Amino acid sequence: MSTNDEMKARVCEAIDRRAEEIVGFATHILGNPEPGFREQKTSRFVREQFDAMGLPHKDGLALTGVKAWADGGTPGPSVAVIGELDSMIVAGHPHADPETGAAHACGHHCQIAMMLGVAMGLRDSGAMAELAGRVVLFAVPAEELIEVEYRKELRDQGQVEFIGGKSELVRLGEFDDIDMAMMTHTAVAENSSKIRLPGTSNGLVVKHIQYLGRGAHAGGAPHKGINALNAAMLGLQAVHALRETFRAEDTVRVHPIITHGGDAVSAVPADVRMETFVRGRTLEAVKQWDRKVDRALRAGAMAVGARVRITTIPGYLPLANNGDMATIFRHNAASVVGGRHVKPGEHLTGSTDMGDLSHLMPAIHPYAMGATGTGHAADYLIEDYTLAVLNPAKAMAMTVIDLLANGAAGAKEVKAKAKRSLTRNAYLKLMRGFAREEEWAEG
Ligand SMILES: [Zn+2]
Numbered sequence: 001m002s003t004n005d006e007m008k009a010r011v012c013e014a015i016d017r018r019a020e021e022i023v024g025f026a027t028h029i030l031g032n033p034e035p036g037f038r039e040q041k042t043s044r045f046v047r048e049q050f051d052a053m054g055l056p057h058k059d060g061l062a063l064t065g066v067k068a069w070a071d072g073g074t075p076g077p078s079v080a081v082i083g084e085l086d087s088m089i090v091a092g093h094p095h096a097d098p099e100t101g102a103a104h105a106c107g108h109h110c111q112i113a114m115m116l117g118v119a120m121g122l123r124d125s126g127a128m129a130e131l132a133g134r135v136v137l138f139a140v141p142a143e144e145l146i147e148v149e150y151r152k153e154l155r156d157q158g159q160v161e162f163i164g165g166k167s168e169l170v171r172l173g174e175f176d177d178i179d180m181a182m183m184t185h186t187a188v189a190e191n192s193s194k195i196r197l198p199g200t201s202n203g204l205v206v207k208h209i210q211y212l213g214r215g216a217h218a219g220g221a222p223h224k225g226i227n228a229l230n231a232a233m234l235g236l237q238a239v240h241a242l243r244e245t246f247r248a249e250d251t252v253r254v255h256p257i258i259t260h261g262g263d264a265v266s267a268v269p270a271d272v273r274m275e276t277f278v279r280g281r282t283l284e285a286v287k288q289w290d291r292k293v294d295r296a297l298r299a300g301a302m303a304v305g306a307r308v309r310i311t312t313i314p315g316y317l318p319l320a321n322n323g324d325m326a327t328i329f330r331h332n333a334a335s336v337v338g339g340r341h342v343k344p345g346e347h348l349t350g351s352t353d354m355g356d357l358s359h360l361m362p363a364i365h366p367y368a369m370g371a372t373g374t375g376h377a378a379d380y381l382i383e384d385y386t387l388a389v390l391n392p393a394k395a396m397a398m399t400v401i402d403l404l405a406n407g408a409a410g411a412k413e414v415k416a417k418a419k420r421s422l423t424r425n426a427y428l429k430l431m432r433g434f435a436r437e438e439e440w441a442e443g
């Protein structure tokens with residue numbers, strides 16, 4: 001038997017030997033961006049790589065997810081290494097799909113590459129045979145909560161219940177055989193950081209809002225119409241009027257967009273649609289603002305005599321990383337990039353469905369630098385693939401070794417010490433508690 005350090009050295013060498021190929025996975029996916037639940041090409045590409053490695057896999061999970069597994073020499077716990085398949089939609093991004101506007105403006109292409117890199121490193125080095133348990137390589141769909149109307153349709157058709165990939169996979173039981181999970185997200189460096197440790201992030205609910213007025217000739221008979229766009233704008237103003245009451249510690253974020261503003265410039269808009277998130281640091285904050293935002297949105301309808309239909313869809317839970325896994329990851333990250341380049345975690349006001357997993361099992365969601373620009377914007381680009389792909393692949397593969405070596409003693413200890421806050425059923429009940437569809441009209 002090798003020591004952990006010997007295995008880690010072999011795994012890192014194996015990743016370095018295939019560095020060009022691993023980075024090539026990322027750049028291939030960068031050139032073929034697809035938004036959530038539509039990741040057909042990306043899903044096929046991942047399956048091809050799993051086949052090339054001889055890893056058994058299941059596909060079509062939550063529409064496009066792919067799950068492969070590599071067994072250790074003896075039975076034991078299973079550790080998932082996750083990569084997200086989906087892109088954002090950012091028209092004008094230099095790597096945007098010209099037809100759909102889809103673009104990897106959140107770096108998820110790097111996650112798939114690092115996940116495949118972990119698999120290659122553990123396999124090529126022969127380390128896998130010396131470990132206990134199983135590594136699950138899980139390419140998951142739809143982390144970005146976008147195209148809400150499209151996903152609402154999938155939901156109405158019964159194709160999904162939850163509109164985020166991991167939540168839906170939990171519902172389907174695809175995480176039932178997994179004991180702990182990790183993934184690394186790309187980020188833009190501050191100071192000299194190369195890896196940032198897991199922190200916390202906001203939870204959220206998603207809203208689809210439809211203002212319904214009455215159409216009329218906008219020039220000839222506007223008095224016969226009810227202007228749904230005016231209702232929507234007043235609803236937005238009412239939401240803005242709430243902002244002064246947000247408490248700083250709740251890190252509330254409400255950021256609506258209008259997705260349909262009218263049909264013809266010569267007609268009074270009768271159907272105006274918006275999407276928004278309501279985010280907060282705690283579930284209590286999310287619940288509180290979820291209701292207050294609805295109240296503000298109703299005010300717009302009330303003012304002009306329109307109706308408003310608000311569909312609230314469960315979003316993501318706040319992220320709560322596992323401290324013991326984070327400690328193991330920190331040591332390994334430090335050995336890859338040097339301790340002074342590893343920065344502590346912080347609270348981020350975005351959201352991730354790793355938050356959901358983190359309430360079901362020990363999980364970590366650290367960050368690897370290498371990006372420049374601004375996340376979700378047209379200038380978000382990966383400048384350094386060693387930082388964005390190879391380093392986190394090594395740090396995660398080494399973390400797998402610490403968890404699953406020596407009869408998986410590390411993983412067993414993490415599991416024993418973890419406070420499991422939610423069972424799957426309790427999670428589903430909590431999530432379903434957010435779902436509602438309400439229509440408001442005066443009188
Ligand atoms: Zn994102």
Ligand SMILES: [Zn+2]
Binds near residue numbers: 185
């Ligand atoms: Zn992301």
